[in-house]
Amino acid sequence: MRDKILYYLMETRRICNYIVEIEPDEFHVDFKIYNDNGFGFPEEHLKFNGYVKWDGCSNWRILGEGYQFHFCEPEDAMNLAKLIGELHKVAEEFLP
Secondary structure: OOOHHHHHOOEEEEEOOEEEEEEEOOOEEEEEEEEOOOOOOOHHHEEEEEEEEOOOOEEEEEOOOOOOOOOOOHHHHHHHHHHHHHHHHHHHHHOO
16 A cells, blocks of 8 residues: 555646646545646636545536536537546546
């Protein structure tokens, strides 16, 4: 089993045109997903968050009252679907 210290490390990656904060724990991996605006991670740009559990189940929350995703092209929506799939792969790197 991995050393417990690993579970307290946070990592940031750029995935599918989003900035993703990754925070592993022993049995789940938390994610915060931001717009990639090039200026850091202000909360007003936080799109959604959630986690992937050890058994592969995941939960996602769209943040903000009345928040919606806006897509100009089908590829934008497909990018979001790809992102969630990629987050499951990232979680596998950290989970037992």
